[in-house]
Amino acid sequence: MNGLSKHIISALALFVLVSFSGCIDDDGFNDSPVGNFDALWSVMNQRYCFFSYKDVDWDEVYSRYRPLVNDNTGEYELFDIMSAMLNELKDGHVNLVSTFNQSRYWEWFEAYPQNxxxxxxxxxxxxxxxxxxxxxxxxxxxxxxxxxxxxxxxxxxxxxxxxxxxxxxxxxxxxxxxxxxxxxxxxxxxxxxxxxxxxITGDMVYAYIRHKLSPAHDDFSDYYPMSIKAAPDGYVxxxxxxxxxxxxxxxxxxxxxxxxxxxxxxxxxxxxxxxxGSGLPFSSQLPNGWNVRFSASPMSDTDYKDIEGGxxxxxxxxxxxxxxxxxxxxxxxxxxxxxxxxxxx
Missing domain, CATH: 3.90.226.10 (2-enoyl-CoA Hydratase; Chain A, domain 1)
Incomplete structure (x- = not known):
């Protein structure tokens, strides 16, 4: 990436990495089935960027999945429960990664003709x-x-x-x-x-990106333009x-x-x-060492419309x-x- 877009993405990446990356076991969640479930739900609640766009009530999702977990829940069962909860977001950029499996949501292409x-x-x-x-x-x-x-x-x-x-x-x-x-x-x-x-014959803005300012679901920065520079003289x-x-x-x-x-x-x-798949993905680590990747910064088109849906x-x-x-x-x-x-x- 070059020019303005390079500096914007670098700044956004630094902001989000400082704000979002790393372990989250310092937030009071212990390394137990319940602690890891709550840690996952919490990091998504604070940092995922498409709740409103996808019309997902994350509190309601918690009320359905949290009762499925207790201190005797095994790690394979816990992984399946947490993966199912994440799939409620219908987001191909959301994955839970353990040493034995990786969750994925593929209906964004599997439910359609291959073409x-x-x-x-x-x-x-x-x-x-x-x-x-x-x-x-x-x-x-x-x-x-x-x-x-x-x-x-x-x-x-x-x-x-x-x-x-x-x-x-x-x-x-x-x-x-x-x-x-x-x-x-x-x-x-x-x-x-x-x-x-x-x-292209001249530099162009092709999209806009925002980042989250706080854990509130809809608290975003202003729109920052993402630009592409025309290839310099001497390039075909x-x-x-x-x-x-x-x-x-x-x-x-x-x-x-x-x-x-x-x-x-x-x-x-x-x-x-x-x-x-327009959300810039970032990741966090749960107390048990599993990693969760999620969409953190949404991109929109030049009319400020989300392109997450394609x-x-x-x-x-x-x-x-x-x-x-x-x-x-x-x-x-x-x-x-x-x-x-x-x-x-």
Whole structure:
């Protein structure tokens, strides 16, 4: 990340780390089943950022789950009870981590059509093995077209400026580019800045972030802008039509990437709504050593609307049910048709 956004995130991270991180056994909670349950409920009550957005009554949740725990509750049962309580938040950034298990909430994508097949993409579009790999991207010009295609499956992948220069150079003269981020569960926000910077002509604000000021559920700071600087002179850039492909498995940093790209006039998003995940996650440790990760600082779009619930596509497109013999990807094909139609020209 660079510029203003880098300084803002650094300041926010320092604030939240100082305020939120570390052990919480100095708050009067002992290392017992009841003590650990109360410690978990309390840290979430004071520091989680989406209670109002998700319309969750955390006191009511406590009244249902607390009676399930007593001093004789075993650690495996305690873990299951606490995990079930956390899943009431329906947040993919909330996890309880022990030495034997990690809780997770996956319905943000499991309850929806997959809308992606890696096998179909690699066999019929990338024409495996006839494609290139650089910086986490699989890319090529789609056969029989003048359209560049790049698949990016993980925002934790190491992306450097040289990778992006080579990829975009290979697409010089193309009518348009397809950036496929389906099934990308997130990673580094710095990669969002790095990639988007190649498609903008000037610095842009793409989102806002806030942090909590006190344990009160709705006591937040002002909105701080998150900005991306345009890539400097000498870097390869592209300003032609771009189709971004999404499904429900686009989460966290991928959600932020889609939010930023959708602001650009030359971009259209195809596929399904993203899975969301806009809360900057932080963690705390319970008296027994288990760790809980949670959303601490909410991000919103440039209209100050929360993007925790995901980003809507420009064009909603679903794939045909994935079954033996299927050779086409409706979402890629729709993006190809849009670029070929000259909609932006």
């Amino acid at each position: 992606f097949s890696e096998e179909i993409v690699k066999r019929y579009y990338l024409k495996q093995p006839d494609y290139k790999i650089a910086g986490g991207f699989d890319y090529r010009i789609l056969e029989g077209t003048q359209i560049g295609y790049m698949y990016f499956g993980n925002f934790s992948s190491a992306v450097n400026d040289g990778n992006l220069n080579e990829i975009l150079l290979s697409f010089v003269g193309c009518k348009g580019i397809i950036i496929d981020v389906r099934d990308n569960g997130g990673g580094l926000l710095t990669n969002v800045d790095k990639i988007v910077s190649r498609f 850039k592209y300003y032609g039509p771009i189709a971004v492909l999404t499904n429900r498995s686009c989460y966290s940093a991928t959600n932020s990437f889609v939010a930023a790209m959708k602001l650009l006039p030359q971009v259209a998003v195809f596929g399904d709504k993203t899975g969301g 980003i809507e596509p420009t064009f909603k497109v679903d794939m045909e049910p994935i079954e033996a013999g299927l050779t086409r990807d409706n979402i890629i094909d729709a993006a190809v048709d849009w670029i070929n139609s000259g909609a932006l020209r």
